[in-house]
Amino acid sequence: MEFNLPNALTWARILMIPLVLAVFYLPLDVLSLHHQNMLACVLFCVAAITDWFDGYLARRLGLTSAFGAFLDPVADKLMVCASLVLLVGLDRCNAVLAFVIVGRELTISALREWMAHIGAAKSVAVSFIGKLKTTAQMVAIPMLLFYDDLYGLPIKFIGNWLLIVAAILTVWSMIYYMRRAFAEMRIK
Template sequence: MPSNIPNLLTWARILLIPLFVGVFYLPADWLSPDEENLLATLIFIVAAITDWFDGWLARKLGQTSAFGAFLDPVADKLMVAAALVLLVKLERADAIIAFIIIAREIAISALREWMAKVGTSRSVAVSFIGKLKTAAQMISIPMLLHHGRLGGFDLQAWGGVLLDVAAVLTLWSMAYYLWKAWPDISAHGG
């Protein structure tokens, strides 16, 4: 397991997950609901920033590795899944939307793993639509975690709309990846 700065940041992101979830399970007299929301939002934002930063550092410092390429998306998916499950529990997100997003992540991860095994992983490289989906998720989740207003801006309402957009982009990107992978699936006994 290579230990370099980008991988350590990825591990830190994974270690933030129990802290992030734990915020909502602290004794009631430790934090007010508004403080819980703010703290969870800040933890999620820090995790999102480390996601961008560890990739940038890996490229800048020439510290990319097969292990880092594996661990980084796992950390991302774990953090997003934890956030979506919490948002459903807190009744700030619809369970169907969370299921669509989480199921797509599992399905595409499995597809990428299979494609790598058959030596055709390039056909399921990250697409622009996948990046849009990720951006919509990473903006909507902190809005829903904050669950309030920021100035005159209703974060809950707009976060809900943006999460719905993320779900549509999720389905679109999954269809795109499956379409790109179909020739390889057909050729390898799919």
């Protein structure tokens, strides 16, 4: 395992996941619900920013590594899945939407593993639709963590609609990757 700044940021993102979850287990006399919402949202946003930043630094500084390429998507999936489970538990997220998103993440991770095993990893490399799906998730989840109106904007309403969009993009991207994988398997 190579230890460098981008990998350290990825590890920091993984370590932030329990912090986001723990915020909601603090007693309300320690941190009000509004402050819990705000802190969880900020922590999630910081983690999401490190996701962009670690990739940027790895490419810019020439510090890309096989380990970093493995760990980065694992950190993303852990962050999204843990947050969705938390949001379902807080009754802020539809369980079916969360299942669709988590199920897709597991399915595509397994598919990528299989495609790498048969030497066809490039056929299921991250696509534009996958990036769009991730963006929708990374905007919807902090909105659902924040959950309060902000300057008259109904954040929870917007977050719920964005999560529906994310779920649609999730299914679309899964179909896209599955078709590419099956086409590759027919060739082999």
